[in-house]
Amino acid sequence: GEDVEQSLFLSVREGDSSVINCTYTDSSSTYLYWYKQEPGAGLQLLTYIFSNMDMKQDQRLTVLLNKKDKHLSLRIADTQTGDSAIYFCAETRSGTYKYIFGTGTRLKVLA
Amino acid sequence: EADIYQTPRYLVIGTGKKITLECSQTMGHDKMYWYQQDPGMELHLIHYSYGVNSTEKGDLSSESTVSRIRTEHFPLTLESARPSHTSQYLCASRDGDSPLHFGNGTRLTVT
Numbered sequence: 001g002e003d004v005e006q007s008l009f010l011s012v013r014e015g016d017s018s019v020i021n022c023t024y025t026d027s028s029s030t031y032l033y034w035y036k037q038e039p040g041a042g043l044q045l046l047t048y049i050f051s052n053m054d055m056k057q058d059q060r061l062t063v064l065l066n067k068k069d070k071h072l073s074l075r076i077a078d079t080q081t082g083d084s085a086i087y088f089c090a091e092t093r094s095g096t097y098k099y100i101f102g103t104g105t106r107l108k109v110l111a
Numbered sequence: 112e113a114d115i116y117q118t119p120r121y122l123v124i125g126t127g128k129k130i131t132l133e134c135s136q137t138m139g140h141d142k143m144y145w146y147q148q149d150p151g152m153e154l155h156l157i158h159y160s161y162g163v164n165s166t167e168k169g170d171l172s173s174e175s176t177v178s179r180i181r182t183e184h185f186p187l188t189l190e191s192a193r194p195s196h197t198s199q200y201l202c203a204s205r206d207g208d209s210p211l212h213f214g215n216g217t218r219l220t221v222t
């Protein structure tokens with residue numbers, strides 16, 4: 001079945017770049033997403049990419065997609081303490097209800 | 112930006128009580144979802160709806176029920192709360208293939 005995997009923890013120093021990785025198994029994925037969850041809150045959509053794209057940049061965020069390896073990454077430039085949160089990647093196929101979420105990566109930014 | 116509202120934000124209730132968690136969205140989205148999430152952990156889909164009068168069970172078996180009488184409203188009901196129901200409940204919605212947007216969640220504690 002479909003599966004999305006992420007590493008559980010990442011720790012970086014303030015001002016450095018963070019790279020959060022995600023692998024998925026569904027070769028029919030149409031859309032891939034990154035969400036941010038702060039303590040006690042819901043998931044906030046950060047960015048998403050269509051499966052026919054390789055890269056998308058939005059201010060400090062860069063998403064890279066390697067469709068051959070089914071690997072998605074989120075790079076956060078100039079990481080700030082406010083970026084400390086759990087980051088979920090997710091994938092879905094056009095026309096279906098189903099979102100497959102990863103287990104989340106807890107990012108800790110050290111001052 | 113989707114506006115999706117969940118009430119209450121926090122609920123502490125005794126075993127055996129009936130509870131309804133409210134979820135409303137103002138964007139006219141056709142699809143609505145309920146997820147259960149233990150703090151900082153992965154999301155489990157418990158119910159979803161394609162539209163009015165359409166509800167389906169998700170991947171995680173749940174003793175809760177839902178209804179979709181109006182497009183904007185998707186309440187979740189537990190007939191008899193138990194300590195095992197203690198969790199965070201997240202409501203989400205989307206229109207067609209658009210990204211999923213989440214409410215801030217209801218943190219339920221059953222004593």
